[in-house]
Amino acid sequence: MLKRIGLGRSKPADAQARFDESYFLASQRQLIWRKFRRHRLAMFSLVIVLFLYSIAIFAEFYTINDHHKRHVKYAKAPPHTLYFIDEDGQFHLVPFIYEMKQELDMDTLQRNYSELRSRRFHLKFFVEGQPYKLLGLIDSNIHLVGVDEPALFFPFGTDELGRDLFSRTMHAARISLSIGFVGVIISFCLGCLIGGISGYFGGTVDLVIQRVIEFIISIPQIPLWMALAAALPPEWSSTQVYFGITIVLATVGWTTLARAVRGKLLELREADFVMAARISNMGDIDIIVKHLLPSFASFLIVVLSLSVPGMILAETALSFLQIGIRPPAVSWGVLLQDAQNVRSLSQSPWLLIPGLFVIVTVLAFNFLGDGLRDAADPYKQ
Amino acid sequence: MTNYVIQRLVYLVFLLWMVSVVTFVVIQLPPGDYLSTYISRLEQAGQDLSDEEVDNLRRQYGLDLPLFARYFKWISQVVTGDFGFSFDWQQPVRDIIGERLALTFTIAILSAMFTYVVAIPIGIYSATHQYSVADYVVSIIGFIGLAIPNFMLALIMLYVGFKAYGLNLTGLFSPEYITAPWDLAKVGDLLLHLPIPIIVIGTGGTAGLIRVLRGTLLDELNKQYVITARSKGVGEAQLLFKYPVRVALNPIISSLAWLFPSLISGGTITAIVLGLPTAGPMLYRALITQDTFLTATLLMFVTILTVVGTTVSDILLVVVDPRIRMERAAS
Numbered sequence: 027m028l029k030r031i032g033l034g035r036s037k038p039a040d041a042q043a044r045f046d047e048s049y050f051l052a053s054q055r056q057l058i059w060r061k062f063r064r065h066r067l068a069m070f071s072l073v074i075v076l077f078l079y080s081i082a083i084f085a086e087f088y089t090i091n092d093h094h095k096r097h098v099k100y101a102k103a104p105p106h107t108l109y110f111i112d113e114d115g116q117f118h119l120v121p122f123i124y125e126m127k128q129e130l131d132m133d134t135l136q137r138n139y140s141e142l143r144s145r146r147f148h149l150k151f152f153v154e155g156q157p158y159k160l161l162g163l164i165d166s167n168i169h170l171v172g173v174d175e176p177a178l179f180f181p182f183g184t185d186e187l188g189r190d191l192f193s194r195t196m197h198a199a200r201i202s203l204s205i206g207f208v209g210v211i212i213s214f215c216l217g218c219l220i221g222g223i224s225g226y227f228g229g230t231v232d233l234v235i236q237r238v239i240e241f242i243i244s245i246p247q248i249p250l251w252m253a254l255a256a257a258l259p260p261e262w263s264s265t266q267v268y269f270g271i272t273i274v275l276a277t278v279g280w281t282t283l284a285r286a287v288r289g290k291l292l293e294l295r296e297a298d299f300v301m302a303a304r305i306s307n308m309g310d311i312d313i314i315v316k317h318l319l320p321s322f323a324s325f326l327i328v329v330l331s332l333s334v335p336g337m338i339l340a341e342t343a344l345s346f347l348q349i350g351i352r353p354p355a356v357s358w359g360v361l362l363q364d365a366q367n368v369r370s371l372s373q374s375p376w377l378l379i380p381g382l383f384v385i386v387t388v389l390a391f392n393f394l395g396d397g398l399r400d401a402a403d404p405y406k407q
Numbered sequence: 408m409t410n411y412v413i414q415r416l417v418y419l420v421f422l423l424w425m426v427s428v429v430t431f432v433v434i435q436l437p438p439g440d441y442l443s444t445y446i447s448r449l450e451q452a453g454q455d456l457s458d459e460e461v462d463n464l465r466r467q468y469g470l471d472l473p474l475f476a477r478y479f480k481w482i483s484q485v486v487t488g489d490f491g492f493s494f495d496w497q498q499p500v501r502d503i504i505g506e507r508l509a510l511t512f513t514i515a516i517l518s519a520m521f522t523y524v525v526a527i528p529i530g531i532y533s534a535t536h537q538y539s540v541a542d543y544v545v546s547i548i549g550f551i552g553l554a555i556p557n558f559m560l561a562l563i564m565l566y567v568g569f570k571a572y573g574l575n576l577t578g579l580f581s582p583e584y585i586t587a588p589w590d591l592a593k594v595g596d597l598l599l600h601l602p603i604p605i606i607v608i609g610t611g612g613t614a615g616l617i618r619v620l621r622g623t624l625l626d627e628l629n630k631q632y633v634i635t636a637r638s639k640g641v642g643e644a645q646l647l648f649k650y651p652v653r654v655a656l657n658p659i660i661s662s663l664a665w666l667f668p669s670l671i672s673g674g675t676i677t678a679i680v681l682g683l684p685t686a687g688p689m690l691y692r693a694l695i696t697q698d699t700f701l702t703a704t705l706l707m708f709v710t711i712l713t714v715v716g717t718t719v720s721d722i723l724l725v726v727v728d729p730r731i732r733m734e735r736a737a738s
Contacts, residue, residue, distance in 0.1 A: 244713055381562075393550075
């Protein structure tokens with residue numbers, strides 16, 4: 027506490043807060059939250075991340091059509107255009123779409139789609155549709171968006187088999203987002219255990235572990251991941267493959283975490299405030315609980331939030347190469363498989379949309395991590 | 408100094424041995440082996456093999472030996488330059504990997520150069536013009552470069568190249584040069600095809616480097632010695648390049664250690680998407696067909712390239728930075 031106030035360099039923007047009494051009375055958690063809220067980009071990213079995870083949790087609610095159903099009449103259909111102004115030039119507050127009709131170009135054998143302008147289909151919110159179980163428990167049939175029959179709404183278009191890309195992207199969020207989390211948690215446990223051993227014993231054990239870590243880091247990740255992922259037995263079920271992939275990702279991922287944990291432990295053990303606490307006759311348990319854990323916890327949250335995107339990118343890459351998650355299970359990487367060559371890309375560029383979700387997720391986690399790092403650093407005002 | 412270099416080289420030998428063990432273990436992980444794939448392929452073709460014939464094949468490929476014996480057999484051959492036989496290509500591994508590894512290495516080095524050439528000026532500019540419009544634009548582009556998966560950038564560039572210019576940007580050579588012997592015309596053709604993979608592979612690292620350089624340089628610019636130099640009347644340009652930039656370039660040099668693995672690693676998938684004749688796509692195919700010796704050799708060489716690159720960058724850092732030299736010499 028003393029250190030935080032004493033060392034903080036005063037800047038004009040903080041002068042106000044400095045004289046505000048609540049600043050001095052705030053707990054560390056309140057201070058972190060206060061600083062974090064000022065970081066607008068990080069706040070915004072937090073909202074995005076929460077929203078993305080809400081998609082992963084309530085995927086069925088966000089879907090429009092069954093994500094496995096093949097709409098043969100709409101194979102490779104482009105995304106629907108949302109209109110606000112109709113043929114007569116009249117403005118509608120609720121956007122609408124036109125039904126699409128497939129025509130086969132006999133010369134090029136390509137499917138072309140034209141809009142049937144005769145009838146407007148307005149978007150409806152919280153519509154009843156296909157029944158599902160919310161969180162696997164609660165029966166429901168409410169979906170966020172929908173249109174009246176007989177039209178079908180494909181905001182992101184469809185793939186080669188006529189499956190709704192939007193609904194598939196929503197469902198894919200489940201695996202793509204959770205694999206980052208589970209992978210990070212596994213590598214975190216490994217990293218803490220091994221990093222802790224390394225830092226605690228020191229000496230030869232520390233030296234050997236550090237050398238092994240350096241070695242693993244110097245192996246190019248993706249070839250190693252490819253080799254490990256290709257080793258998963260082909261007869262495994264989707265669930266087994268899922269955990270297999272997380273373990274593959276974690277076998278490489280723990281190294282950076284172990285290094286970070288060890289470094290921070292060594293640094294904290296020697297920190298001035300620990301010394302100060304010891305001098306003022308504070309018990310070991312008290313020091314650990316009141317000083318070490320809080321500063322360590324905030325550090326860990328930062329490191330974890332910055333390692334999630336790497337895992338998500340890795341899963342996407344592996345699935346894209348068809349050695350990660352296997353269909354019928356869907357992840358963003360699996361969806362991107364359809365966009366693997368120039369021909370299918372030039373015909374249906376919308377197949378890249380799941381990739382946008384990957385980019386947004388990775389960006390949001392990076393900004394969030396940056397914001398958390400700044401907020402958790404007591405010396406940064 | 409000499410001591411340190413010798414120490415690193417001894418350690419390098421140890422690392423290389425570890426690499427060989429790890430690659431061998433990794434390729435032994437998959438259930439089944441190349442032979443089972445081969446047999447099922449023969450059976451699909453309507454050819455039945457008797458148990459005796461299968462056993463003969465196993466013995467011929469040394470698959471009946473225990474794990475460590477197979478490792479020993481393999482490594483003793485590797486040391487003499489015999490990397491085994493590729494089941495899939497039906498050729499000795501040595502004959503098919505040379506050109507691919509050379510291209511992989513060339514692309515990685517050129518990508519690293521691209522990364523530095525782009526990142527250093529931009530990093531310096533955005534640090535000296537903090538909070539300017541250009542700084543924000545560069546930061547945003549940098550972040551997107553960091554977040555976009557390599558292969559997706561490759562796909563987007565392919566798409567744009569095809570839509571806007573009607574070009575097919577895959578591969579490293581035009582069709583007529585693929586099998587042609589190496590001559591000036593082929594090199595020229597290669598140079599025409601190189602920019603796309605280099606840009607794609609280099610972008611991720613560029614974004615990271617710009618961030619690092621900007622951060623360190625900003626820290627340096629606020630230091631006392633900069634103010635002292637300025638008050639003495641040193642010109643801004645001279646001041647910038649003579650002191651803070653030199654200090655800020657340090658983490659850039661040490662970054663070569665992680666940049667290199669990440670370039671080789673990122674290059675793998677990009678090469679698969681772009682259909683480059685480098686080690687990546689070959690490794691991918693070898694993994695899928697369980698072509699044991701080819702997988703092992705490729706994985707080993709790709710790792711060796713990175714380990715050697717890392718060692719070189721570590722030594723380079725000691726040569727460049729006197730502070731680190733003193734520290735390492737003391738220990």
